[in-house]
Amino acid sequence: MRSTPPPPQLQVVAVVGPTAAGKSDLGVELARRLGGEVVNADSMQLYRGMDIGTAKLAEDERGGVPHHLLDVWDVRETASVAEYQRAARVEIDRLLAAGRLPVLVGGSGLYVRAAVDRMEFPGTDPEVRAALEEELARGGSGPLHERLAAADPAAAAAILPSNGRRIVRALEVIAITGKPFTAQLPGSDEEQSVYRTLQIGVDVARPELDARITTRVDRMWEAGLPDEVRRLEQAGLREGRTASRALGYQQLLAAFSGAYDEETAREETVRTTRRFARRQDTWFRRDGRVHWLSGAAADRAQLPERAWELVRDALGR
Known part of the structure; x- marks a missing residue:
């Protein structure tokens, strides 16, 4: 061989x-x-x-x-x-x-x-994503970024407070997996x-x-x-x-x-x-x-x- x-x-x-x-x-x-x-x-x-x-x-x-x-x-x-x-x-x-x-x-x-x-990238949950995007549209990215900082400080430090799209995704992953976004x-x-x-x-x-x-x-x-x-x-x-x-x-x-x-x-x-x-x-x-x-x-x-x-x-x- x-x-x-x-x-x-x-x-x-x-x-x-x-x-x-x-x-x-x-x-x-x-x-x-x-x-x-x-x-x-x-x-x-x-x-x-x-x-x-x-x-x-x-x-x-x-x-x-x-x-x-x-x-x-x-x-x-x-x-x-x-x-x-x-x-x-x-x-x-x-x-x-x-x-x-x-x-x-x-x-x-x-x-x-x-x-x-x-x-590996977790999938998406339409209901979770829709709820987060509604919050983003209603109150802006600031409150969501504060929530992310409480749940995953490392992720919040890496994502701009104005970047609503990434904040929503990080919170969605946390909700789906039960783990910090940075754990992914x-x-x-x-x-x-x-x-x-x-x-x-x-x-x-x-x-x-x-x-x-x-x-x-x-x-x-x-x-x-x-x-x-x-x-x-x-x-x-x-x-x-x-x-x-x-x-x-x-x-x-x-x-x-x-x-x-x-x-x-x-x-x-x-x-x-x-x-x-x-x-x-x-x-x-x-x-x-x-x-x-x-x-x-x-x-x-x-x-x-x-x-x-x-x-x-x-x-x-």
């Missing part, structure tokens, strides 16, 4: 970290060097037409590297981590079978974990991994990251984000429970409804994006498997080489 060859030492490279840290460019460079392909792990980049506000790389910015799981969902669809998990693993398995190394890139921490770790998440040890994954975190100090976020939002406005949101509004963006809450899109929809002007929408986008980036950073810092590299401007030129050294070590080269 022929012996089975040993499995490769590395199956997935994941480039993670907060928004505006420089993940997309690093992912392209690593995929190019590896002869690999990029698999998106940014929840909002899965939506068709949400290009400017999600900083989705244009075709000419992808360096000829194939990208997968972009432009998958209509803006009216509600995001599903379980659905993403199935799609991501199909892509990862397909690429591995073809001898191509998948490079997972994104700042949606739960999506990254869903792709590479052992996670895997630990950070290797036994939880589905694939042998190297996670590279791009680290940028808060003052520089805040400045980058301001610059990025300004450029989004200059590139026509208000027009993009108007087009998507015509395509049903307001109907989408997930897409309508995306950073920048939510603020512009509020401006179009008369809540404030577009300049205030821009300022609110900067403020909420900075806060979101801090939460992203906190999420990934909890996972001891992430290898952090400086993505600061002073170290940007060296970042690809330092990341490549980590990849080569993981490959045993």
Whole structure:
């Protein structure tokens, strides 16, 4: 009987970290060097037409590297981590079978974990969900977030008080399982991994990251984000429970409804994006498997080489 060859030492490279840290460019460079392909792990980049506000790389910015799981969902669809998990693993398995190394890139921490770790997602209970959504519509997300904080402080700390959709889901899971929402998440040890994954975190100090976020939002406005949101509004963006809450899109929809002007929408986008980036950073810092590299401007030129050294070590080269 022929012996089975040993499995490769590395199956997935994941480039993670907060928004505006420089993940997309690093992912392209690593995929190019590896002869690999990029698999998106940014929840909002899965939506068709949400290009400017999600900083989705244009075709000419992808360096000829194939990208997968972009432009998958209509803006009216509600995001599903379980659905993403199935799609991501199909892509990862397909690429591995073809001898191509998948490079997972994104700042949606739960999506990254869903792709590479052992996670099972509880089903849904229509009655429980409907009751929670009625409470959300009637009283806003604040009271529900307070309830979540009492039931599962760790989940409440990880979910923005304004993110009614995720708060509802966390409370629904608690009601269905009788366990904290965070109990559904895997630990950070290797036994939880589905694939042998190297996670590279791009680290940028808060003052520089805040400045980058301001610059990025300004450029989004200059590139026509208000027009993009108007087009998507015509395509049903307001109907989408997930897409309508995306950073920048939510603020512009509020401006179009008369809540404030577009300049205030821009300022609110900067403020909420900075806060979101801090939460992203906190999420990934909890996972001891992430290898952090400086993505600061002073170290940007060296970042690809330092990341490549980590990849080569993981490959045993």
